[in-house]
Amino acid sequence: MSVLNNKKILDASKLSLILNRLASQLFENHNDFSEAVLIGIQPRGKILSKKIKELIIKNYGIDDIKLGFLDVTFFRDDFGRKNKILSANKTSIDFIVENKTVILIDDVLYTGRSIRAALTALQSFGRPNKVELLSLIDRRFSRHLPIQPDYCGIQVDSINNQRLTVKWNEIDGEDAVYIYKKNGKKT
Amino acid sequence: MERMRSIYIRKMGKKLSVSNLLGIKYLSEEDLNLIFETADNFKEVINRKIKKVPSLRDITIANLFFENSTRTKISFELAQKRLSADIINFSSSGSSITKGETLTDTVNNILSMKVDMVVMRHPSPGASIFLSKNVKSCIINAGDGCHEHPTQALLDAFTLREKFGSFSGKKILITGDIMHSRVALSNIFIYKKLGALVKVCGPKSLIPKYINDLGIQYESSFEKGLKWCDVASMLRIQNERMIDSYFPSTREYALQYGLDLKRLNLIDKEIIITHPGPINRGVELNSDIIDSGKTVILDQVENGVAVRMAVMYLLAAKL
Numbered sequence: 001m002s003v004l005n006n007k008k009i010l011d012a013s014k015l016s017l018i019l020n021r022l023a024s025q026l027f028e029n030h031n032d033f034s035e036a037v038l039i040g041i042q043p044r045g046k047i048l049s050k051k052i053k054e055l056i057i058k059n060y061g062i063d064d065i066k067l068g069f070l071d072v073t074f075f076r077d078d079f080g081r082k083n084k085i086l087s088a089n090k091t092s093i094d095f096i097v098e099n100k101t102v103i104l105i106d107d108v109l110y111t112g113r114s115i116r117a118a119l120t121a122l123q124s125f126g127r128p129n130k131v132e133l134l135s136l137i138d139r140r141f142s143r144h145l146p147i148q149p150d151y152c153g154i155q156v157d158s159i160n161n162q163r164l165t166v167k168w169n170e171i172d173g174e175d176a177v178y179i180y181k182k183n184g185k186k187t
Numbered sequence: 188m189e190r191m192r193s194i195y196i197r198k199m200g201k202k203l204s205v206s207n208l209l210g211i212k213y214l215s216e217e218d219l220n221l222i223f224e225t226a227d228n229f230k231e232v233i234n235r236k237i238k239k240v241p242s243l244r245d246i247t248i249a250n251l252f253f254e255n256s257t258r259t260k261i262s263f264e265l266a267q268k269r270l271s272a273d274i275i276n277f278s279s280s281g282s283s284i285t286k287g288e289t290l291t292d293t294v295n296n297i298l299s300m301k302v303d304m305v306v307m308r309h310p311s312p313g314a315s316i317f318l319s320k321n322v323k324s325c326i327i328n329a330g331d332g333c334h335e336h337p338t339q340a341l342l343d344a345f346t347l348r349e350k351f352g353s354f355s356g357k358k359i360l361i362t363g364d365i366m367h368s369r370v371a372l373s374n375i376f377i378y379k380k381l382g383a384l385v386k387v388c389g390p391k392s393l394i395p396k397y398i399n400d401l402g403i404q405y406e407s408s409f410e411k412g413l414k415w416c417d418v419a420s421m422l423r424i425q426n427e428r429m430i431d432s433y434f435p436s437t438r439e440y441a442l443q444y445g446l447d448l449k450r451l452n453l454i455d456k457e458i459i460i461t462h463p464g465p466i467n468r469g470v471e472l473n474s475d476i477i478d479s480g481k482t483v484i485l486d487q488v489e490n491g492v493a494v495r496m497a498v499m500y501l502l503a504a505k506l
Contacts, residue, residue: 074228074232075241075242076242080245080504087201090227091228091232121240124237
């Protein structure tokens with residue numbers, strides 16, 4: 001999708017379609033989720049992972065899905081290299097990931113560095129059998145690391161001074177995806 | 188919804204207002220809350236099976252202890268190791284200090300070996316402030332004489348915050364050797380900044396002359412103080428700093444200001460009992476209280492690691 005001059009690139013109805021598709025793809029691969037767990041990456045992956053879980057429960061009647069939230073702040077590789085400090089969020093994973101398939105969930109996949117940090121942080125909770133990545137937005141051609149999503153909402157081609165923001169009704173008042181210039185103005 | 192949004196915004200770009208931790212006096216209430224919030228996260232980390240995070244892996248920290256320490260030294264060292272920092276330990280005995288080298292020279296020599304941060308305990312009040320003015324490094328005060336012990340105050344406040352959330356209107360009684368205790372001064376500063384009401388108690392001879400200037404009151408009766416307070420913070424008699432005799436005997440002190448179960452049972456409410464350690468059993472706290480599980484002393488020690496991780500993490504981010 002070429003988005004250079006767009007403001008809103010996804011609205012609530014399209015977003016809902018995508019979320020339903022992602023839930024169905026997860027169900028197709030993991031069936032009853034007895035061997036798979038969902039882990040949302042804090043902060044924005046948390047809301048997405050909750051929504052995906054709710055959809056799997058609603059659409060496929062599976063109610064025993066384990067969901068945890070992982071904060072990667074202390075595992076980032078840019079500590080002290082940027083002017084701003086990122087404060088941490090809460091990690092809450094009350095199950096072990098040993099021998100499970102972990103599905104990491106985040107809203108935007110950009111450089112891949114957060115996912116790299118998440119892979120390191122995950123080691124504190126055991127050795128998963130397999131780790132998969134679900135990303136609502138895949139910003140193509142901007143990766144710093146060889147990381148790709150297994151489940152992808154949409155792919156977006158954007159340039160470096162643009163920023164994508166996923167908004168959720170629960171905290172932002174609407175379900176939508178916007179593209180911004182880095183100074184905060186909509187393009 | 189507004190609250191959630193503000194939490195998300197708050198997560199970005201919050202920094203401490205200071206570049207060194209010299210005392211609680213220099214911290215704002217926002218700084219204190221930032222440290223507590225970060226310590227919440229580190230407490231979760233140190234309760235994992237794998238307790239280490241790589242945040243400070245390219246930071247080197249020197250622990251300079253010019254005075255004896257058990258808890259603080261181990262706590263700082265563990266915190267540094269949990270953050271993956273490289274550390275060097277220094278104690279004044281067996282060093283070139285005994286050959287006449289000055290503090291500034293010693294520290295500058297250590298810093299020239301590319302050390303990023305200095306944690307220092309020193310018997311002279313103001314030593315860390317002096318050092319911060321004379322060397323280019325991040326200094327953390329781990330206790331300077333009878334002046335301040337900021338990380339102890341932070342972990343005390345963090346422990347109480349876990350127990351009752353907000354400090355607003357809470358009554359805290361600090362009992363013991365107020366004059367020689369650096370914990371007392373740091374605790375008075377931190378509890379006042381967080382909105383608690385503070386009284387000090389102990390023999391008049393161990394209360395500083397200008398204590399009222401700190402905006403707190405002196406309570407001469409320990410029983411009255413206990414009935415008033417929500418938290419009894421018990422302090423050790425700092426015999427090593429006393430150049431004079433301040434009370435007739437330890438036994439008399441214990442009878443008047445020591446806390447035991449009998450005295451505790453005289454008040455009809457639950458209070459929280461804290462002590463920074465080391466304890467002189469049978470003097471300020473009796474064994475029946477320490478062993479009854481009615482104190483939060485071991486919670487304080489556990490929280491010490493998380494709080495020190497938070498302090499070093501936040502200061503290292505400013506390097």
